[in-house]
Amino acid sequence: MTFPIEAVRQQFPSLSTTDGGQRRIYFDNAAGTQVPRQTIDRIVDFFHRYNSNTGVFNPTSVEVDALYDDAVRSMADFLGTNDPGEVLIGANMTTLTYQLARSLAHRFEPGDEIIITRMEHEGNVSPWLQMAEDNGLIVKWLEFDRDAWRVEPALLEPLLSERTRLLALNYASNLTGGVNDVKALTKMAQDAGAIVYVDAVQYASHRLIDVKELGCDFLACSPYKFYGPHLGVVYGKRERLESLRAYKLRCASNDLPFRFSLGTPAFELIAGLMGTLEYFQWLAAETGCSGDRRQLFEGAYAEMGAHEDALSEQLLAGLVAMPGLTMRGANTLTHRVATFSFTHDRHPASAIARQLSDKGLYCHWGDNYAFEVAKALDLDPQEGVLRLGLGHYNTTDEVAEALKLIEGVLAA
Numbered sequence: 066m067t068f069p070i071e072a073v074r075q076q077f078p079s080l081s082t083t084d085g086g087q088r089r090i091y092f093d094n095a096a097g098t099q100v101p102r103q104t105i106d107r108i109v110d111f112f113h114r115y116n117s118n119t120g121v122f123n124p125t126s127v128e129v130d131a132l133y134d135d136a137v138r139s140m141a142d143f144l145g146t147n148d149p150g151e152v153l154i155g156a157n158m159t160t161l162t163y164q165l166a167r168s169l170a171h172r173f174e175p176g177d178e179i180i181i182t183r184m185e186h187e188g189n190v191s192p193w194l195q196m197a198e199d200n201g202l203i204v205k206w207l208e209f210d211r212d213a214w215r216v217e218p219a220l221l222e223p224l225l226s227e228r229t230r231l232l233a234l235n236y237a238s239n240l241t242g243g244v245n246d247v248k249a250l251t252k253m254a255q256d257a258g259a260i261v262y263v264d265a266v267q268y269a270s271h272r273l274i275d276v277k278e279l280g281c282d283f284l285a286c287s288p289y290k291f292y293g294p295h296l297g298v299v300y301g302k303r304e305r306l307e308s309l310r311a312y313k314l315r316c317a318s319n320d321l322p323f324r325f326s327l328g329t330p331a332f333e334l335i336a337g338l339m340g341t342l343e344y345f346q347w348l349a350a351e352t353g354c355s356g357d358r359r360q361l362f363e364g365a366y367a368e369m370g371a372h373e374d375a376l377s378e379q380l381l382a383g384l385v386a387m388p389g390l391t392m393r394g395a396n397t398l399t400h401r402v403a404t405f406s407f408t409h410d411r412h413p414a415s416a417i418a419r420q421l422s423d424k425g426l427y428c429h430w431g432d433n434y435a436f437e438v439a440k441a442l443d444l445d446p447q448e449g450v451l452r453l454g455l456g457h458y459n460t461t462d463e464v465a466e467a468l469k470l471i472e473g474v475l476a477a
C-alpha cells in the first residue's frame with residue numbers, strides 16, 4: 066500500500082496555512098513538529114467540557130483523573146513498557162532531566178565518574194555537568210566516530226571503571242542525525258555498574274522506541290517533536306524511580322508516577338497528547354494495520370519511517386551533489402534519522418537560512434543546542450550549520466522544491 070500522504074496532510078491544518086499567500090514548506094521539524102487535528106480537537110474539547118483539577122467528585126474532575134490515567138497508559142504502550150507508573154510527564158525534557166539529576170545526585174559520592182557523549186544536545190549535558198560540579202564528580206567525555214557519526218562501543222570501553230555511575234547517551238543527534246546503538250552501549254555501561262540516561266527527543270519522531278528492549282534506566286522524549294503538544298516525558302525503571310529521593314511537596318502523592326509530578330500538570334496539553342497518540346492509531350488503520358495499541362504504534366511508525374526514508378534519499382542525493390556544500394552527518398541512511406545539517410564554503414548558515422525562510426522553506430541554523438557537537442566539528446560558533454528536519458507529512462514535491470531553492474541560494 067502506498068503511503069496516504071494526502072490523507073495525512075489533511076489531518077494537519079497548519080500545513081495549508083500561508084504567509085501572505087506564500088506556501089510553507091516545513092523542514093524545521095527537528096525543532097518541533099506541526100500537530101494533527103486530533104491533538105487540537107482534544108485540547109479544545111478539554112476547555113469546552115472538562116477543564117478542572119483532579120481528585121474530587123465533580124464529573125469534570127473525574128474525567129481529568131481518567132484522562133491522566135489514559136495518558137500514562139497510552140504513553141507506556143508508546144514507549145514499550147506495560148507499567149504506566151514508569152511514565153513521568155512534565156514541562157519538557159530539560160526540566161525533567163534537571164529534576165532527575167537533582168534526585169540522582171544522592172546516589173553518587175565525590176570522586177565517582179559520569180560519562181557524557183559528545184553527541185548530546187545540551188539538555189543531556191548541562192544538568193549532569195552541574196550535578197558533577199555540585200557533588201565533586203569526575204566527568205569523562207565519550208567521543209563519536211567522525212566517519213560513522215555515532216558512538217562506537219570500542220570508544221566507551223576504555224572510559225568505564227569501577228567508579229562509573231552514569232552514562233548520558235544520545236539516541237539520535239539533533240545536529241548530525243546519527244543514531245547510536247543504545248542497546249549495546251547500555252549493556253556495556255550497566256555491566257560496569259552505571260545508570261544509563263537516554264535522550265530520545267530527536268529519535269522519537271522518526272522511529273518507535275522500545276524501552277524494555279533497550280534496557281536503559283531512563284529515557285527522555287518530548288511530544289512536541291513527535292506531532293504533540295509542548296510537554297516532556299521520561300520513562301524510568303520502576304525500581305530506580307522508587308528508590309530515588311523525590312523532590313516533592315510533603316503532602317503530594319508518593320505513588321508512581323505522581324511522586325515526580327510537580328504541581329498541577331498541564332492537563333489540556335496531556336489531552337492533546339492523547340490526541341496525538343490517537344492520530345498514530347488512525348494512521349495505522351489507514352495503512353491497513355490492526356492489532357492492540359502497541360501494534361498500531363508499530364504499524365504507524367513503520368509507515369512513517371519508510372516514507373521519510375524515501376524523502377531522505379531524495380534530499381541527500383540532491384544536497385551532496387551541490388558544489389561547496391559539506392554534509393555534517395552521514396551521506397547514507399545507515400544509522401541516521403531524517404535530520405540533515407550542512408555548511409557551505411562561501412555562505413554562512415544564517416544567511417542561507419534567512420533567504421530560504423523568506424522563500425517559505427522553514428529551516429534552522431546555528432548549533433541547535435548541540436553545543437558539544439558543534440565544537441567537536443569545529444564549526445563557526447556564531448553560524449553553526451543549516452539544518453533541515455523532515456517529517457512524515459513532507460512530500461517528494463517539497464523536497465524537489467527545497468533542493469531548487471537551496472541550489473539557487475548557494476549559486477549566488
Ligand SMILES: Cc1ncc(COP(=O)(O)O)c(C=O)c1O
Pocket residue numbers: 095096156157158159160186188189237238239264265266267286287296297434
Ligand atoms: C536531542 C534533543 N534533546 C533534548 C532537547 C530538549 O528538549 P526540550 O525542549 O523538551 O527540553 C532537544 C530539543 O531540541 C533535542 O533535540
